Amino acid sequence: MSACQPDSLNREMGYTLTEMLVALAILAVLVALALPSLTTLVQENRLTTYSNLLTGALQLARSEAVKRGSSITLCSSNNGLTCGGSWQDGWIILVGATPLQNYPSLEGRVTLRYALSSGNNSDRIQFNARGFSPAHAGTWTFCDSRGTRYARALIVNSSGRIITARDSNHNGIAEDDLGQDLYCS
Numbered sequence: 307m308s309a310c311q312p313d314s315l316n317r318e319m320g321y322t323l324t325e326m327l328v329a330l331a332i333l334a335v336l337v338a339l340a341l342p343s344l345t346t347l348v349q350e351n352r353l354t355t356y357s358n359l360l361t362g363a364l365q366l367a368r369s370e371a372v373k374r375g376s377s378i379t380l381c382s383s384n385n386g387l388t389c390g391g392s393w394q395d396g397w398i399i400l401v402g403a404t405p406l407q408n409y410p411s412l413e414g415r416v417t418l419r420y421a422l423s424s425g426n427n428s429d430r431i432q433f434n435a436r437g438f439s440p441a442h443a444g445t446w447t448f449c450d451s452r453g454t455r456y457a458r459a460l461i462v463n464s465s466g467r468i469i470t471a472r473d474s475n476h477n478g479i480a481e482d483d484l485g486q487d488l489y490c491s
Contacts, residue, residue, distance in 0.1 A: 352414050353448050353458045360397075360418075360446060360460060361468055363409055364431070367399045368466050370406065371433035381430035382420075383408065389430055393418035393446075417449045417490070423483055437466045445471065445482040449490030454479055457488045 321329075363380055371378040383398040384391025386408035394417055398408040412418060422428050422444040431442040443464040449457045459471035461483045471480035471488060479487040 349414070349450050349452060349456070352416060353450060353456070356412060356416060356418070356448055357458045357460060357470070359409060363397060363399060363407070364460070364462060364468050366407065367431070368433045368437045368439075368468075370399070370401070371435060372437045374401065375435045376401070377432050377434050378406070379430055379432045391429075393420060393429075415451050418446060419449075419491075420444060420446045421482070431462060433466055438464060439466045440464045443483060445488075447471075447482070447488050447490070454488055454490045457490050459488050 367378045367380040379389070379400045380397060381389035381400065382391050382393045382395060383389055384395035386396065386398055387405055388403075389398070389400070394412045396409050396411045399406040420428050420431070422442060428442065428444065431439055431444075433439050439462055443462060446460045446462075447457055448459065455478055457480065459480055459482060461469050461471055463469075463483065471482060473480045474485075475481065477487070482488055
């Protein structure tokens, strides 16, 4: 090698500490900006998942009642075998006293309340052999830490029809089966 070679050929290639710190600072800012959106996405997906899970359970209970020609109960359950506990503990479908299917507890500070059209809370719904639920029409409301404006609800009418609550008066809050705004307590 000649002694006339430029000095730059002998230097090692890489990043300086200053360049690395600047890149790390930019990354930290981007993560800080994206994190709230990610949290909201996770909360929305969690409510949607639980709403879909309950819709499937209600449809299964109703169809089994018609198929078997007998009453089927969907109720809150804290042990997966019998009715009892709160809806956050999970729920089961019963054929008489025999569990047909059980569902897991809710996670992520999600609450679930089932209020009958009469205004009373209930731990069960029963579908008769025709798929109707005349004594248990009401609204299931899912809430999370964001409050009422983000609540999701399912409405079951006395004919057993399941619908998703909508905001028909355009105030940003969906309404229950009686047309009243949902609420999270």
